[in-house]
Structure formats: structure tokens, C-alpha cells
Amino acid sequence: MRRISAIGLLFVTAAATAEAQRASATRVGTPLDCRACHTSPTPTRNTPALSACPRLKITGYHAVNEAPALITLGTPGATYGPVKFAHRDHAHMAETGKGCAGCHHYDQARPIQKCKNCHAVSRKREDLGKPDLKAAMHRQCIECHREWNPTAPCSTCHERPGAATASAPKVTAPERIVYDTRAAQGKVVTFFHQDHTDRFALACADCHQQESCGACHDRKRVALAQRVLARQTAAGLTEEQAHERCANCHTTDACATCHKGMPSRALAFDHGRRTGFTLNRFHARLDCKQCHKAPGGYARLSTDCESCHKGWQATFTHAHTGLALDEQHKDVECAGCHEDKSFRAKPTCASCHDDKTWPAQKPGTVVTPAAARK
Amino acid sequence: MKSTSRRSFLKAGTAITAVAAGLTPATAHAGPTNVLSPNRLGVLVDTTVCIGCRNCEWACKRAHELETAPLEAYEDRTPLREMRRPDETALTVVNQFANPKAPDQPTTVKVQCMHCDHPACVSACIVGAISKQDDGAVLWDTDKCIGCRYCMVACPFQIPAFEYRKAIQPRIMKCDFCTDRRAAGMLPACVESCPVEALTFGPREELVRVAHDKVRRAPDRYVEHVYGEREVGGTSWMYLADRKFEQLAFPTLGESPAPGVSESIQHGIFAYFVPPVSLYALLGAVMWTARQRHDDEEDQS
Incomplete structure (x- = not known):
């Protein structure tokens, strides 16, 4: 009898868990961990075990620079002192990894919780399902620190009189990476890493996402002082995976751009698709260097008009658009008719007139643009 | 458990012999099944979390007043290169195994007395010097031991050690589950010292539940086997791992208690x-x- 009820309970629990996962996925749009909202790992419909809703206190994501710079963790022990944790530096590095959520897990819904809200301070405790505070913190740090130094001593993080604090292997960006591809022609593809970062002034996180710490803090690469990475093969990758990283920017390029010798039609550089800033007919006439003035580079520029057109005074002749404004409308602010300064959208008369509408009534006379220039 | 002196043990022994001579073999069954408390304690060792720092070894030696180097000396990982067994100088040791998933980060496993639910050592001890406590611990009594070392032979995990180097009053040495520390309201020394809490201390039943919960939540991280949940009838110390336990030098044991085999032979020979x-x-x-x-x-x- 006991066995039957146990099996029944198992089914109910399993069904409830599945339902909770479905519900959270549809509710928020991202697969939240159940524990973000529920205090019990197996909530049911009748006893949902909801914690106080974190959404009521959502403050929104904050920039890495707003994160606290230095946090002192732990209390001084007999042998080892507390840890001065360079939080902001780690947050910057995390941008190429798992982001804030890499450490602040179960915190996808803001605000950031204190570790001890969930992890008990004492090791003698009721809930044995999650590690205590000391263990939780150690696990977070050790997972990465072991990766770049498997024998990392405690003094890597903890202050200890007489012991030097060890540092991570220096990050050395490779000058170029040689890929040994499966292509019949243009088999060897060389990626000029330094050229890309210098020319386009890219930050690591612009390309590198979801990396492990050891991917950059690679002690083997440092040991070999190797500036050119060994050949990397595409073995075991699908065609899509092999192209993934380059294809983020090289969206419209011909195969021969990378696979030299592969016959294919060269395509024009598409500024809009490549950078997200489509050149209008005025910008399209310009030489690249007229905007990208920094020597040797094509760094991303601000799309704010003022960033290039400094102190630009509007001496705009409306007649060039094919409509000469009349006396009443000549001195009206642009935004008076063009809401939100959106000049492509239909202008509105409603801010002044109740009985007029565009284009039935016009604030001037229609002219040909050529006539206006005379 | 009631403690007995050597004299009362001899008296009891004589009485038992007399009863046995009276052809009543049923009384000869000495399995400890009847004393297992549902609240007995245990430790769950997660070998996927252990970093091999050997703080537990240091803490154990300090708690049992054994000779030890300072904690800083344990950052040296060379002792891990060879396989070790707990002995009279170290009641717990950490062993290292190659990790195919991350060659730089070997898997480390702490070894000590498993504190079996049906201990073979208790069954083998001819003077009742080893006993299974209500709280799960398997303890050795210096006043009763005659130094026969049968317990060392009987243990399926080869744990009890003997102070061969001592001429006078040599002791059987093994993990005592920090009975004295726990009586003072403290955790076992190894559990307290573990920086990553690879050792979780608590009621055994709760630990079994937690262990299965961990496996269910991270099926990629663990094999679906809680070593010690059923081995030789269950042990107080249990283990989780990312690979088959025989690859981590755990003995492959059946689910029937070890004393069951030896007792059935011992008692069977003289039945009727x-x-x-x-x-x-x-x-x-x-x-x-x-x-x-x-x-x-x-x-x-």
C-alpha cells in the first residue's frame, strides 16, 4: 500500500515540476530556474511555495561600470585572511563569459540577491540540498581559478602574511589564427585577429561570448609564448558552426574573401547589413575616411548626428523637398508638424489645427525641387 | 548501547556457550538489524566537487591529536601521486584519479571508515569491542579489545589499522565519526574544514534524498548510483561520482550485509x-x- 502511494506521489511531483517549468518558460519568455520564484524545488498547484515576488522590486539591468569595484569577502581565519575581491574587474571579464548570471545564478529576475539569502551561514542547517555560504563562494571562485591553475594555492585569493598573491596567466591575444578547413579550394583560412581588433577597435566582448575563463587565461599559450595559434581544425563541427564567428560580420561576403582561390563573385560592402547603420544617399557619396578619421581604423562611430555634425546649424530650405512653406509656417519648429522629428512619417497638423489634415491641406505651395534651387 | 567490562563479557560468554550447548541456534544470530535508528547520521561525499585540498586530512589529525604538518604544507600535492590507505597515522586520506574530461583537474576521493549499517567488524569481533551506535557511528572500545585484528580481516573496505609500532597497548585505529566533537555540538572535523562542502553531514535518510535529487537535477554530472546507499546493506558514508565507482577504486560489493555471509558459515557449521x-x-x-x-x-x- 505504501509503495502505491509513493508511486502516486512521484507522479504528482513529476507532473507539477513539468508544469512549473512550462509555466515559467511561457510567463517570462526565458527559461527561469524554478528557484527564482519558488522556495521548494517541487512546487505543486496547491502549495506553490512562492517566495516574495522579485519582479516587484525590479530595478533593471545595470552597466558593469555601476557594479561595486571591490568587495571584501569572508572573515579572517587562523591561517588565511579575508578575500579582497575585484568585483568590477571580474564583471568586465564575465562579459565574454556567462555575464552577471554566471555567479549571480537564480537572479535572472532582479534585484541581485545576497548570497546568504539562500545559502546558510552555518554548516549545521536544515536544508542540505544546497551548499552553505562558505562552500558556495569557494565553489564559484574555484571553478574558474582551477581552470587556469589546477594547483592554485589558497593565497591566490586569501591574504596570507608572507605569501605573494598569485595572478592569472596574462591574456595574450594572438596575432593571427590559422584554420585548417574542409574546403576543397582555399583550404587554409588565416584570421588576422590583431588586424581586426585594431582596425575596428573591438572590445573582447564584441566577438567573444560564453567563453570559459581558461579560453583567454590560457597558461599553455603563455608558456609557449605563442603569438600564432596552432592550426585549428573544423573536425566535428557542422558547416554552420565552423562559420559562426566570422559570419556575424561577414554576412554578404563571397567565399573567396576568406577561402583564397575559391572562385566566386565578389559582393559590394554593405554598410547597412554589416554595421546596422544604412548609408543614405548623402552619406553614400562620401569616402570611408571622411567619417572614419582615426588613422588605420574603422572603429564603430556613434550614430548620433551631432557626433559628426558638430554645432550644425539648420539652414534648411524646405522648398527642396518639393513644398515651399508659406509665411505662417516658415518659422514653425520642425517637430511642430514632424512628430518626434521623424521626417519619413506623415506630418501632422493636429498640434495647431483641429480641422486640417495632411495631405488634403498643405502648409505652403508645391514646387518642383529644381525650381526651388533657382 | 550498554558498555560492559571484561568480567561481565566473560560471564556473558559462558552463559552463551551454555545456551548454545543446549541446542538453541536461534539465539546465536547477532546481526545488528534491530538497533538501526531511523535518525542515524551520515555524510554524503560529492567527488565531483572535491578539489583535493586535503584540509580534511589536516583537520582529522588535529582533532584526533595525531602528528601533522601545518595546514600550509598540505598545499603540496605530491602525496596525491600514490594511492594511499587510511592507517594508524592518518584516519582519512584523499586519493587522486586521472580525469579524462579535464586532464589538469584530477578527480579526488576521500577515504575513511564507511560506518556500515551492518558492520562486518562488529560481527567478527569476538569480544564485542566494536559496536554500532544509535547515531550511526561504528566505534572501537580500547578496554575490551584483545588485539586479535579479526576486524581488519573482516572489513570489506580494509579500513581498521593497527599500531604495529607500539609495543605497549597498541590500538586499532579508524575514523570514529568524531563522536567526541559531535557530543560537544560540533561537526566532524573533516566536514567542518572542507572549503567547498564536498562533505555534507546530516541524517542519513535526508542525505539519500539529497543525493538522488542532485543526480536527478544534473544527470550529466553524475552516474545514477549512490555508493553506500545499498552496498553491504548500506553505509553511513555515501558517495556521488561522475563515473563508475570501480574506476575510483571502490570495491564492487553486493547489497547483502557482509556479516550475513560470515555469520551463516560460522553459525551454520554448528547448527544442531x-x-x-x-x-x-x-x-x-x-x-x-x-x-x-x-x-x-x-x-x-
Whole structure:
């Protein structure tokens, strides 16, 4: 009898868990961990075990620079002192990894919780399902620190009189990476890493996402002082995976751009698709260097008009658009008719007139643009 | 458990012998099944979390007043290169195994007395110096031990060690589950010292639940086996791992308690005196036929 009820309970629990996962996925749009909202790992419909809703206190994501710079963790022990944790530096590095959520897990819904809200301070405790505070913190740090130094001593993080604090292997960006591809022609593809970062002034996180710490803090690469990475093969990758990283920017390029010798039609550089800033007919006439003035580079520029057109005074002749404004409308602010300064959208008369509408009534006379220039 | 002196043990022994002579084999069954408390304690060792810092070794030695180097000296990982067994100088040791998933980060496993639910050492001890406590611990009593070392032979995990180097009053040495520390309201020394809480201390039933919960939540991280949940009838210390346990030098043991085998042989031989009686009957028959043949030969001559 006991066995039957146990099996029944198992089914109910399993069904409830599945339902909770479905519900959270549809509710928020991202697969939240159940524990973000529920205090019990197996909530049911009748006893949902909801914690106080974190959404009521959502403050929104904050920039890495707003994160606290230095946090002192732990209390001084007999042998080892507390840890001065360079939080902001780690947050910057995390941008190429798992982001804030890499450490602040179960915190996808803001605000950031204190570790001890969930992890008990004492090791003698009721809930044995999650590690205590000391263990939780150690696990977070050790997972990465072991990766770049498997024998990392405690003094890597903890202050200890007489012991030097060890540092991570220096990050050395490779000058170029040689890929040994499966292509019949243009088999060897060389990626000029330094050229890309210098020319386009890219930050690591612009390309590198979801990396492990050891991917950059690679002690083997440092040991070999190797500036050119060994050949990397595409073995075991699908065609899509092999192209993934380059294809983020090289969206419209011909195969021969990378696979030299592969016959294919060269395509024009598409500024809009490549950078997200489509050149209008005025910008399209310009030489690249007229905007990208920094020597040797094509760094991303601000799309704010003022960033290039400094102190630009509007001496705009409306007649060039094919409509000469009349006396009443000549001195009206642009935004008076063009809401939100959106000049492509239909202008509105409603801010002044109740009985007029565009284009039935016009604030001037229609002219040909050529006539206006005379 | 009631503690007994050597004299009362001898008295009890005489009484048991007398009863056994009275052909009542049922009383000879000494399995500790009847004393297991549902609240007995245990430790769950997660070998996927252990970093091999050996703080537990240091803490254990300090708690048991054994000679030890300072904690900083344990950052040296060379002792991990060879496989070790707990002995009279170290009641727990950490062993290292190659990790195919991350060659730089070997898997490390702490070894100590498992504190079996049906301990073979308790069954093998002829003077009752080892006993299973209500709280799960398997303890050794210096006042009763006669130094026969049967417990060392009986243990399926080869844990009890003997102070061979001591001429006077050598002791059997093994993990005592920090009974003294726990009586003072503290955690076992190793559990307290573990920086990553690879060792979780608590009621055994709760730990079994937690262990299965961990496996269910991270099926990629663990094999679906909680070592010690059923091995030799269950142990107080249990383990989680990312690979088969025999690859981490755990003995492959059945689910039946180890004493069950030895006790059935020991007790079976003398059950109702059938085997000795049969043996003497057989010998008698051989003698009788030999005598008959001898007499026949004499008659012929």
C-alpha cells in the first residue's frame, strides 16, 4: 500500500515540476530556474511555495561600470585572511563569459540577491540540498581559478602574511589564427585577429561570448609564448558552426574573401547589413575616411548626428523637398508638424489645427525641387 | 548501547556457550538489524566537487591529536601521486584519479571508515569491542579489545589499522565519526574544514534524498548510483561520482550485509551439531569397515 502511494506521489511531483517549468518558460519568455520564484524545488498547484515576488522590486539591468569595484569577502581565519575581491574587474571579464548570471545564478529576475539569502551561514542547517555560504563562494571562485591553475594555492585569493598573491596567466591575444578547413579550394583560412581588433577597435566582448575563463587565461599559450595559434581544425563541427564567428560580420561576403582561390563573385560592402547603420544617399557619396578619421581604423562611430555634425546649424530650405512653406509656417519648429522629428512619417497638423489634415491641406505651395534651387 | 567490562563479557560468554550447548541456534544470530535508528547520521561525499585540498586530512589529525604538518604544507600535492590507505597515522586520506574530461583537474576521493549499517567488524569481533551506535557511528572500545585484528580481516573496505609500532597497548585505529566533537555540538572535523562542502553531514535518510535529487537535477554530472546507499546493506558514508565507482577504486560489493555471509558459515557449521555429528558418524563408519576387513584377513591366515 505504501509503495502505491509513493508511486502516486512521484507522479504528482513529476507532473507539477513539468508544469512549473512550462509555466515559467511561457510567463517570462526565458527559461527561469524554478528557484527564482519558488522556495521548494517541487512546487505543486496547491502549495506553490512562492517566495516574495522579485519582479516587484525590479530595478533593471545595470552597466558593469555601476557594479561595486571591490568587495571584501569572508572573515579572517587562523591561517588565511579575508578575500579582497575585484568585483568590477571580474564583471568586465564575465562579459565574454556567462555575464552577471554566471555567479549571480537564480537572479535572472532582479534585484541581485545576497548570497546568504539562500545559502546558510552555518554548516549545521536544515536544508542540505544546497551548499552553505562558505562552500558556495569557494565553489564559484574555484571553478574558474582551477581552470587556469589546477594547483592554485589558497593565497591566490586569501591574504596570507608572507605569501605573494598569485595572478592569472596574462591574456595574450594572438596575432593571427590559422584554420585548417574542409574546403576543397582555399583550404587554409588565416584570421588576422590583431588586424581586426585594431582596425575596428573591438572590445573582447564584441566577438567573444560564453567563453570559459581558461579560453583567454590560457597558461599553455603563455608558456609557449605563442603569438600564432596552432592550426585549428573544423573536425566535428557542422558547416554552420565552423562559420559562426566570422559570419556575424561577414554576412554578404563571397567565399573567396576568406577561402583564397575559391572562385566566386565578389559582393559590394554593405554598410547597412554589416554595421546596422544604412548609408543614405548623402552619406553614400562620401569616402570611408571622411567619417572614419582615426588613422588605420574603422572603429564603430556613434550614430548620433551631432557626433559628426558638430554645432550644425539648420539652414534648411524646405522648398527642396518639393513644398515651399508659406509665411505662417516658415518659422514653425520642425517637430511642430514632424512628430518626434521623424521626417519619413506623415506630418501632422493636429498640434495647431483641429480641422486640417495632411495631405488634403498643405502648409505652403508645391514646387518642383529644381525650381526651388533657382 | 550498554558498555560492559571484561568480567561481565566473560560471564556473558559462558552463559552463551551454555545456551548454545543446549541446542538453541536461534539465539546465536547477532546481526545488528534491530538497533538501526531511523535518525542515524551520515555524510554524503560529492567527488565531483572535491578539489583535493586535503584540509580534511589536516583537520582529522588535529582533532584526533595525531602528528601533522601545518595546514600550509598540505598545499603540496605530491602525496596525491600514490594511492594511499587510511592507517594508524592518518584516519582519512584523499586519493587522486586521472580525469579524462579535464586532464589538469584530477578527480579526488576521500577515504575513511564507511560506518556500515551492518558492520562486518562488529560481527567478527569476538569480544564485542566494536559496536554500532544509535547515531550511526561504528566505534572501537580500547578496554575490551584483545588485539586479535579479526576486524581488519573482516572489513570489506580494509579500513581498521593497527599500531604495529607500539609495543605497549597498541590500538586499532579508524575514523570514529568524531563522536567526541559531535557530543560537544560540533561537526566532524573533516566536514567542518572542507572549503567547498564536498562533505555534507546530516541524517542519513535526508542525505539519500539529497543525493538522488542532485543526480536527478544534473544527470550529466553524475552516474545514477549512490555508493553506500545499498552496498553491504548500506553505509553511513555515501558517495556521488561522475563515473563508475570501480574506476575510483571502490570495491564492487553486493547489497547483502557482509556479516550475513560470515555469520551463516560460522553459525551454520554448528547448527544442531549436524555437521560434527555427521563427520564423526562418517569416521566411525570408516573405522568399522576397516576393522571388519582386518578381522576377515586374520580369519583367513
